[in-house]
Amino acid sequence: MKDVLKGKLVRLSAFDPEEMSKAFPRWYQKSEYFRLLNSSGQPMQSAKAALKWMEEEAGEASPANYYFSIRTLSEDKLIGELGLDVVTWPGRDAFVGLGIGEPDYWGKGYGTDIMNVLLRFAFTEVNLRRVTLSVFEYNPRAIRSYEKVGFRHEGRTRKVLNKEGRRWDILYMGILREEWLELND
């Protein structure tokens, strides 16, 4: 059987609160990263606060929540975070969020590779029917990457964000199991 946790550039690795609580403050130091991932104006967290949150939120194993860290295959370097949360079981729909905290790995196909691995995990391991995500209008790089792996545009909440004196939309994208199978057979 295929290694479902491994892609062409990256692999999904265990979410270690100790390690991630140190990485998060470093990544979120860069306000651009924070803005791409999060729409709130939440201030930065200390490593200690991050660890507390992770042990409480991400610590418990559940068939509804999957947290991974992301490592490159070539250097085994920790570069990002990934979460998959089942929203409804009767609909078997889950919401995915991913981030590459190390800017050196932006714009080089790592995100696309991560999403490909994640979708295979979602459809063949968790047996989901669809995967949903949201992305901010001011993140065209992510939008292109999601389109590339097969996500379709499904809707947008217009002018819901307010950044730099401008209003932006949140875009909603989704991919169905059948669509993914079609692309990956």
Next chain:
Amino acid sequence: MKDLFRGELVRFTMEEPETRSKAEARWQRDSELHRLADSGPAQLNSEKTIKEWFEKQTEEGFKPERYGFSVRTLAEDKYIGFLGIWVDLIHSEAWVGLGIGERDFWSKGYGTDMMKLCMQYVFRELGLQRLSLGLHEYNPRALRSYEKCGFRLEGRTRQDLLREGRRYDSLWMGILREEWLEMQKGDGK
């Protein structure tokens, strides 16, 4: 839309921990009921202990893996039993267990009606792919009821039960979503 919680003889409710523990403590004293429902030794728990279990369950709140119902008759509005569903979310499958604590309501179609409601909930509301159950060989009444509901006997663990010096098998039954849907057509529903 159909009322998911109402059958022909019974309806699903959720009784308060107080009501449930009172009934449960009384039902536990019926060791025959225990043997039909459970393979462990008959045990008794105080009403207080049982109430604490139920309260803890209530506090834990909603879990997509676990659904429990109390059962009342439609005619007398009498609380007669319980039914629990345990879901394997990944494989979209569930296990069901049920019991009728009030003996006056045994062998009169109440269990079959409960199971039909359960199947409707599992397949129509939860959207699962199959429903499984286990029973003891010495419970032919349950076997007939489950067969009537459309369950198929899928296997048995030979002689794993020992009751009063005799060995009995555990029986395993299941019904697939397609099989249930097929039966609904036959009902003209």
